[in-house]
Amino acid sequence: MVNISELSAFCDKLGCKITPECSLKEFTTFRIGGPCRALISINSAHSAAELLRYLKANEVRYGVLGRGSNIIVSDEGFDGVILLIGSDFAGITVEDDTIKCQAGALLASACVHAQQHGLTGMENLFGIPGTVGGALFMNAGAYGSEMKDVVASAQYIDENCNICNISAEDMDLSYRHSAFSQRSCIITSVTMKLTKGEPAAIKAAMTECMQKRSSKQPLEYPSAGSTFKRPEGSYASLLIDQCGLKGMSRGGAQVSEKHSGFVINKGDATCSDVLELCEDIKKIVFDKTGFRLELEPVILR
Template sequence: MSNSIQLTEELKNTTCELQVDIDVAPYTSFRIGGKCKYLVKPKNFTDIKEVVSILKNYNIDYYFLGNGSNVLVSDNGYNGAIILLANNLTNIQVDGYKIDCEAGVALSKLCSVALDNELSGLEFAFGIPGTVGGAVYMNAGAYGGEIKDTILCCTYLDENNEIKTMYRNEMELSYRHSIFSDSKCCILSASFVLQKEDKDIIKNRMTDFMTRRKTKQPLEFPSAGSTFKRPEGNYASALIEQCGLKGYRIGDAMVSDKHSGFVVNVGKATCDDVLKVVDHIKQVVFEQTGYELECEIKTLGF
């Protein structure tokens, strides 16, 4: 029996749902990318530990994916295993001012639960199309708020396949970064401490933020959100617009004419199209302004 067949059989013998040679594009907000060798859908933390152990035994690369809202997958796909947390690890509990939730919980769901319990502090995250795990991983933020403002601790699977807990002051949370950003650790769950506030006030704040998003962001097209990190002392979108790049297009990848901080998929854009647009933006902005833009999107399959 070949290693590939044996590996597939071992994965099938777990309690996870397994798909082989599956298109990745539908699992990303960009709707771009080739096939991955294995797509694994765990039901609990034990499943994840077991799957990681199996993959390590066969020296197979793996990637933890939430809603795929900040990922660009190669046109050639990913010759490894994607462990999908979204729609799988979705338990959520409220205990007074604290909300405990698993990493696959959508941020919009977390915000709605907080609203229902008259808990304030996460309104900024309403409308961010990611999961709790992804939000902690990159310290997601918007409209003056960040995950670091409310997170208490998280449970994670470390690189030795052990489940551990880490508190906020250990997470190295900064702009679009955490201690997990450059590791193979998997965030399993997180706890947030919020504040009591009138439900109508919370709801109005959430509605305001969502209205701003719909008005200013190109939500009608697939994208990975903001393409570039905010450079110190300026804004990526302002620099891109200043350089006359709004609407710049290669294939079906285009700098949004609604918000130049977004590269969007206006049809059947390829990963190569997006990367060429990104490289062109970086080159032109540097040549004209001296700013070096840093892409915020994670790439997979390279």
């Protein structure tokens, strides 16, 4: 059981903000979920490592959130401490053709920095609603580009609370997968290597990418992005369309009528609504097509 007063004093020493009994609804793009025992905003790799040591020594459950764009939080919340890798840990530096980002930096901000410095390679990643650390954790991608195409190295905290470095070659990056997703690690910074380009052309490509997103995806509603991973041999949205499930709903959760690959929060959805709808979709798609769909977002409970 976490001792909030002791934990608060420890956070004060590290200069980290702590919010006891914090609702997680406002920290996810789905706008769903209950509270955690405390939410701590990380401000450095050192403070993250120290907090991990403290939590493990005191047998306190913990979870990690970036922007919460690929997370579904249970209605009961999380009975433990959440480490927020966000705006207090979001520095970006550019040197020649290299961009180094603290893990809480928004991927969109990194793309803008690249464009402003005439660096190309990240245009198709612009608009993915997550942090750089979260994007690497799941090897996020869109329109034929993935993080594995630009990442050079990263810093992370391992299972023993040590700060380590890793090269891209050792990250086991594949579709929506990385070595980090198989381990209890926390990414603290990401270094990306790009190539020189023309700022105006890069900006035009980013604008086109964002227009494509806006026209095809239900960005006006809260969601966790693409709800299902791409099954081998097909596409989740195509299968859902073929099964006539566009617009299908459970409570406040609905299969988007704009893009059937997205389950959206129409305004008052619960985690239960979302998960029940997703299970119905998976069953119907399997019964009608033989394809098994797998959830892409992580469920935090």
